[in-house]
Amino acid sequence: MTSYSLTVINESELMQGSPTFAVVAELPEARTASALSTAWLTQVIHPGNRYTFTWEIDWGFAWSASGTVKDYEWVANGALPADPASSAQCAATFDYMSGDFLLKPATQTPAPNNDQLWIEDSSAIPRPSVQPSSVGITLNGQPACVADAGPNLEHIFTLHPTYYIVAGSFKQSQMVDVATLTQTQELEYDDGVASLTVVLTDANTWNVAHGTLADPARPLRQ
Template identity: 30%
Template sequence: MAIPSQQYTLRFRNRSESQHDFLCYQQGIDVNLPNVYTLAWFAKPVANDAFVDFTWTIDYNFVWSEQGMLVPGVKFQAGQVVPAGLRESNRVEFTRIDGAFQFASQSSTGAAGSLTINGADGVPKRAAKFGIGMSGYGTHVVDAEPNFAAIFTPHPEYWVSFGDYDQGEVLDIQTLVNAAKVPFPANVYEMTVALDAGNNWTVAQGLV
């Protein structure tokens, strides 16, 4: 029997006196391509004096989308989500068969600790985006390239911000309002972030 993955929970508590969309996204990834799109991993409106919990497990996945252009504010729409791991099922082919993009030939032949997507011969340059995610949702994608293996090496860092966002939206990290890193210490799986009336974050262990 497979051992269930450890569950993590991040609580967003709104004490700002205004309603906001709370945002969680990931940083801490190495990719062998220069242009990496960071996606809104979680986003949800939270009324003043209310809270919302975001729960996940560190289970990776491959994602792709048939979107030729992604810019900040555009929502990434996954056409396929395939479970992946850093040691097993860590490599997949991205191909087009009879005009249909798809993942195929998933294997465990990628470098341990990384996730590899190989763009097959015949995949039109930049006609699609592919990348990785966690717990079923995309976190980072790149332009699909033919005959090129994109290698993603994640070292997950969890960051929060607030504003007007949708889950899956492409982010411009440089323009995010008061972004803050939320560390999870060893053997701590629940954290709370609270936004006050001055738009400052308070970070605490546990669900408070």
């Protein structure tokens, strides 16, 4: 399994306090009104410091006994492993039994296609107006994309994340809408590229380069 890394260097003195750098792994479904992305990876990085995030493409299912609300933290109450290449792990059923929610492997699953994961809400899931709940897809153990649940809903998640980085006041797993964030930088992990370095410059702009040993004093690719 390929390991990915992102080295972040903070050379900015313009941001007040101690900024939190957040990486967002936006799935296509989060570009619609049906789902939200999260601050998937977060770290406070003081001016002059660097930090390296590392991850693998390891998917999972998760659920929460609360709905989705932008800027609030999404907290998982249960999880299952997921594998888009496995007929046994490409789909899950979200159910409600004996006063508690239950996420379980689906008994009838679509044919795995390596690109998508499915969650089906049973008819027993309460309406959001009665008891809010939500389901999500995790990447490397952290929620990446979440959606409100409800009776008889089907959620299809396409596993082609677009990565972004942003700096500001963020908490781990905070629900965000990438379209409304300012000063984001897209991170392109092209074929064969597994590591990037990104610098927040003293002009409060982003520079990105391949590799993890980039010199922040050297001009980088915009």
